Amino acid sequence: MYTRLRAALLALPLVLAAGGAQADAGIADVSAWFNSWSTLSSPFVQVNDDGTTSKGMLYMKRPGKMRIDYEDQDAKLIVGAGSIEIYDGMRRSRPPEVYPLKRTPLWQILRPAVDLTKSSSVRRVTRAKGGLINVRVYDPKHPEAGELDLHFADRKGNAFLTGWTSYPQSGEVVKVRLTAPRIGVSLKNSLFSRH
Numbered sequence: 001m002y003t004r005l006r007a008a009l010l011a012l013p014l015v016l017a018a019g020g021a022q023a024d025a026g027i028a029d030v031s032a033w034f035n036s037w038s039t040l041s042s043p044f045v046q047v048n049d050d051g052t053t054s055k056g057m058l059y060m061k062r063p064g065k066m067r068i069d070y071e072d073q074d075a076k077l078i079v080g081a082g083s084i085e086i087y088d089g090m091r092r093s094r095p096p097e098v099y100p101l102k103r104t105p106l107w108q109i110l111r112p113a114v115d116l117t118k119s120s121s122v123r124r125v126t127r128a129k130g131g132l133i134n135v136r137v138y139d140p141k142h143p144e145a146g147e148l149d150l151h152f153a154d155r156k157g158n159a160f161l162t163g164w165t166s167y168p169q170s171g172e173v174v175k176v177r178l179t180a181p182r183i184g185v186s187l188k189n190s191l192f193s194r195h
Helices: 002-011 021-035
Strands: 039-047 053-061 065-070 076-080 083-087 097-100 122-128 132-138 147-155 158-167 174-178
Touching (some): 021 147
Antiparallel strands (some): 065 076, 122 132, 147 158
């Protein structure tokens, strides 16, 4: 379970980039979306490779803060004070895994000004019928982490994140869908610290 949780938590923040006019437009739309808000919250549903589901909440406060809480597992990811901490609720006696934020791809979407057109990690960007933008990304410095499809809706020229699908090398596909994203919500800074 912890490996699946860790893969799902770390899969979200991969670096984005693209080539070609349509891909550049998609990435520009995605960058503009990130720059258009400072806070976001959403419940999510995660469908695991074995068909089981997990639920939780995602919170983001730009710049530099993010939190993912799983409902029934006491597992979470907290980004704040310049670091990322991953907690596994099944192993309470174990200290969290800690990474410096600026040395991770998450910094690309949590920095004060997002410009994803200047990166080099996109496999492809596609626009599907119905206004969906799918961005297949990977981390070239850590290809063993697998690949990730980020799913964005494009409505009336505005792109916004609706979920993601991670494809780790282990072969366990994990799908996450944001069920009710809200932008501009009030989020206290204490939400992004350990407690």
